[in-house]
Amino acid sequence: MAYDYTPFPYVAPPGLTEPETRHPVVIVGAGPIGLAMAIDLAQQGVRSVVLDDNNVVSVGSRAICWAKRTLEVFDRLGVGDRMLAKGVTWKVGRLFHGDKPVYSFDLLPEEGHKYPAFINLQQYYVEQYLVERAQELPDLIDLRFLNKVTGHTDKGDHVVIDVETPDGTYQLEADYYVAAEGAASPTRKRMNLPFEGQTFEEHFLIVDVEMQQSPFETDSPERWFWFAPPFHHGQSALLHKQPDNIYRIDLQLGPDTDPKAEATEEKVIPRIKAIVGDTPFRLDWMSVYKFRCAKLDNFVHNRVLFVGDSAHVVSPFGARGGNGGIQDVDNLGWKLAAVLSGDAPAALLDSYSEERCHGSAENILNSSRATNFMTPKTPIEALFRNAVLDLAETHPFARKLINSGRLSQPCSLHGKTLQSGDHPLVGQSLIDAPVGNGWLVEQAQGAFTLLSIGDDAAPDVEGIRPLHIAAPSPELSRRYGAGHYLIRPDGHICACFGSADRDQITAALARAKGQSR
Amino acid sequence: MILQDNLGPNGDSIYNALMQAHAGLSEAESHALNARLVLMLINEVADPDRIAALLQEARSPASSV
Known part of the structure; x- marks a missing residue:
């Protein structure tokens, strides 16, 4: 059953008719990161306005893998149990080379944790649950859909924001402006901030299909990854299960691909049939994409704060995009609340940039290495990659070198400014028990x-x-x-x-x- | 002969360094680099019995593509 994209209601904002009093926080973008930011602040008593140029949740499943640490943050935000109940829990990853299984790994081999290593849950459900949670806090969160930010000016001690609505334009003032607009971040572009990194030339096709019959030969859903898949003339393929019997298929298409021609039913359906055979399926969503790894040098620019893909982008292998963004929120929420209440100096926000620049650099390093392994650029890289895969069938050391994505883990903040002492647990993220x-x-x-x-x-x-x-x-x-x-x-x-x-x-x-x- | 993982958390960075060593080289230059590297690693290992075992293991036919 296809997801029902019910639009959220647009309400004419008060600023259209009379100036609004200055808001403590304006968040631009009602994706998972902006919404989580608003809820985190609200739970600490901080009011925010959330502006989004759109009025529906994410179209297409997009970010689907939510890591244990993200679920623990969602728990704190009051939505962890709901995400877990709806999501597909998995912890085993299986790797194939051609049609031969190479090895499998268990991401959470021990008991005694509330949340599993990963769930798969379509981004539209994540956004829906976060919107519904935000709506439980109406005195603290002002959600404004079809409110597009067209400009902003940092006045030193506050930010003036230009907003466009179906009923005309208005201005808002905020003590702090949080940009959570995604990879294309108009705020970042307006400010001309360098966003440097590595661009990858490979195209990837991403397809969601609904099927009643599981393509997995195992009892529980897993993450299946193929190098040189037998059903697809390309370097790699990835298969995941999502709720509602929807399966995510990622196929590497190579650099010389026409993305428009590939993202058509006549091209995609034969590719899916090559994988699932005669099993009936319904095409739910597809997209052809390229990606890059890049980040801002600083996530804090006086009164303008960057979170999520606005601040950093990574390749999707390792699920470090959405999960990394939630860790931004987790890191920034209490700091911003403490600064606004006068409990901490404004300089505390610099530690947000220090700690999350470190985290996103780690995410970029891991996802770049995974992408490099998966997409050999020269014959010699392909030679080594294939040698690793050959050796991995019999030799454990080579299995460790296979890199189909090092899955998202919280970074350690050991040695960063706010931490004291050098006990090995200092800087680590809470280990549940x-x-x-x-x-x-x-x-x-x-x-x-x-x-x-x-x-x-x-x-x-x-x-x-x-x-x-x-x-x-x-x-x-x-x-x-x-x-x-x-x-x-x-x-x-x-x-x-x-x-x-x-x-x-x-x-x-x-x-x-x-x-x- | 050590065939269990011996690199721990450094595996990805060491593999990446190996790829970087080849960056920008022609295929012939890469082969030459590999040959030099193998000879240097053989000198590091030094033990003739271990080297013989490694050579035999590497020689056993790769079973796939």
Whole structure:
């Protein structure tokens, strides 16, 4: 059954008839990243206006792989359970060379986590659930569809925004302007910001088909990846299952392809039949694309903040686009709220750029390497690639070198400005574990939390929520061990203590809020 | 002979460095690079028994394309 793209209602904004009072935050773009940003801020009491030039969710499934860490952020935003219930859970990836299975990998081989390694869920569902969550917070989130931003001016202490609607134009003022408009970011272009990186010449065809019969020969859905697939004259192919019996097929087409000619039913249907044989199917969506890996040098430009694809783009192999954007939101949300409430200096926002530039550079590095492996550019690159695939059938070392995408993981913030000390867990993202009848991710996110494991409770420190677990689950003990862990609102561990010293904890908190260096 | 993974988290960056070493070379130049590299790695390994085992393993016919 095809998704029902019901348009969201357009309401004439108040700014058309009289000037609006200055808003704390205006978010441009109501995709997954802009919507998550608005919800994150709202949950901390920060009002925002979300402007989008469109009035429907993403057309086509687009971003479909949502990583465990993203689901944990969605949990904090109140939509994790819903995403998980609708999504297709998978954790096994299987690799083929020609028609021969080379090996398979299990992304989450251990129990004791609330969320799986990955779910597949069409971007339109993700956006729909986020819109519905935002609508539960009407006093804090003002969603304005068919409101197109045509210009903005940074006035130093606020931003003036020009908006076009079906009923005419108006202006808005905001303390902070968050650009979440996607890869083509008009804000970035207006500001003439360099967006340099590597462009890949290969074209890829992406097709969603609805089929009742699973093409997988296994009981549970998996990620299947072929090098030199037997059914397609090209370098690679990828198969994923989505909800509603929709299957995602990615086919590498090569550099000398006419994208317009390829994205037609007469060209695509024979390609699908070559994969699924006589199984009946319905073509749901298709697209031919090229991609590049690029990022801004700085995500913070005074009052203008860039998140998601506006700030960085990656190749799709590794699912690091949407997931990377959600980590931007996770990182920026509490910082922006703290700056707006006066709880932290404006300089705290610089740490957003520091930490997420680091994260997106890591994402670009991984996705570029995967793309290079998958698309050998010279005969010698192809020679080595094929040698790796040959050796991988018998030799484990070569399996590790096969790169069909290193799947999204949260980056470590170890050594970055806000973190204290060099305990190996410092900078890491929260590792989930069972706590009481629930999960650590349900109790240790959204506010500065001091997780104390073992007999010693921590002293009360203002601005820190204590979480003392005297009788930890075996998983919690194994993953952390006895001690005290200061966890930021975004779930990153920023300090670890063997014994709970009030002065040390207070100093680590001040540092994490950018109040001291 | 070590056929289990011995590169740990550095596998991707080392593979990438190998590709970079070949960047811009003609096929003949790449073959020459590979030959030099194999000879240098043989000198690193040094042990004749291990080298013999590696040569035999690499010689066993590749089963696919």
